[in-house]
Amino acid sequence: MRDLKLIWDFYGPNAENTAKHHEIHLKEYIKLEKLDVNITGYKTISDVHTIAFLVVNEAEMKPIRDALKPHRGQVYNAE
Numbered sequence: 311m312r313d314l315k316l317i318w319d320f321y322g323p324n325a326e327n328t329a330k331h332h333e334i335h336l337k338e339y340i341k342l343e344k345l346d347v348n349i350t351g352y353k354t355i356s357d358v359h360t361i362a363f364l365v366v367n368e369a370e371m372k373p374i375r376d377a378l379k380p381h382r383g384q385v386y387n388a389e
Contacts, residue, residue: 311367311368311369312367312368312385312386313349313365313366313367313368313385313386314365314366314367314368314371314383314384314385314386315363315364315365315383315384315385315386316363316364316365316366316371316374316375316378316380316383317361317362317363317380317381317382317383317384318332318361318362318363318380318381319359319361319381319382320332320359320360320361320362321358321359322358323357323358325354325358325359325360326352326354326360328360329352329354329360329361329362330352330362332352332362333350333351333352333362336350336362336364336378337350339377339378340364345366345370345374347364347365347366347370347374349364349365349386350362350363350364350365351363364378364380365386371383
């Protein structure tokens with residue numbers, strides 16, 4: 311099975327701070343739901359665009375996607 315990267319996009323001058331804060335909530339969700347997920351993070355794309363992300367196994371993706379409503383997703387390749 312593939313790993314998928316669920317992505318939330320944040321825009322504007324506070325995008326980085328918002329994405330950092332969103333990652334905290336992703337970690338809280340993982341703990342609350344007792345998920346076997348350990349890759350989360352955020353990445354600054356530009357001065358006004360930062361993403362927060364969560365990597366899940368494809369088999370476990372649908373309920374997580376439905377609960378958290380990411381903006382988009384892609385196949386995860388370790389960077």
